[in-house]
């Protein structure tokens with residue numbers, strides 16, 4: 086209850102910021118996109134991790150308001166990039182409750198229109214578990230979202246309850262290989278085989294694939310050798326504030 090009240094206050098008081106983590110094409114070292122990751126800077130507690138407050142926001146329903154704020158901020162960020170001629174994709178995490186919300190599609194339509202963002206720049210990240218509950222409803226919601234022109238990513242792929250036959254029925258565009266599979270490459274041969282299999286399957290299904298949690302050059306080389314070129318992780322950059330992006334570009338180029 087304490088944190089619920091704090092969260093309500095924080096939303097009113099605008100204590101949140103979004104950090105952006107680059108997604109890099111490892112062949113060209115160009116930034117192709119960013120994942121938007123929310124941060125709570127509490128006036129006395131300091132930074133509070135989303136792993137702590139997103140579940141509470143989700144349980145209390147505050148995620149709907151907070152999630153709407155993230156969508157708006159991320160779209161406005163994408164427009165600022167476009168104004169600098171940077172055609173980057175922006176990945177936005179949706180929580181289960183947001184995804185199920187009947188207002189999500191009209192809300193996103195409104196934000197796209199008001200911000201002026203190109204809808205095709207937006208990638209919405211969902212997890213497998215969010216799709217597996219009510220499959221027909223999920224498919225219908227995905228079709229409505231895709232009709233707005235956005236793309237759909239499956240986040241943390243391989244960690245949830247996934248069914249390959251369902252995966253084919255869902256109109257999704259991108260698989261994000263979970264960082265738990267990437268982290269022990271090249272020591273763990275099982276993880277290497279799983280990662281290679283996910284990439285191969287994505288190719289067969291004509292899905293794009295992004296590897297998460299990439300921290301070493303060996304991991305990047307392994308991924309390249311298995312035809313996965315878009316990578317995200319501390320090797321290139323942690324999530325950073327918009328203010329710190331110029332320094333990141335300077336480092337990459």
Ligand code: G
Pocket residue numbers: 121122123134135136139155178179180324
């Ligand atoms: O950036 P970090 O590793 O601290 O993120 C922790 C978790 O919080 C991740 O699972 C991430 O998907 C989630 N998260 C970060 N930002 C958002 C957000 O804006 N909305 C939702 N629903 N989850 C987020």
Ligand code: G
Pocket residue numbers: 106122178240241264297298299300317318319320323324
């Ligand atoms: O669940 P999701 O994939 O959205 O979570 C993203 C989280 O992973 C963020 O909290 C982000 O800070 C974290 N993260 C991003 N890159 C790396 C990395 O290279 N290593 C580790 N350990 N965590 C990472």
Ligand code: MN
Pocket residue numbers: 120178210240241
């Ligand atoms: Mn994510």
Ligand code: NA
Pocket residue numbers: 240241242261263264297
């Ligand atoms: Na993930």
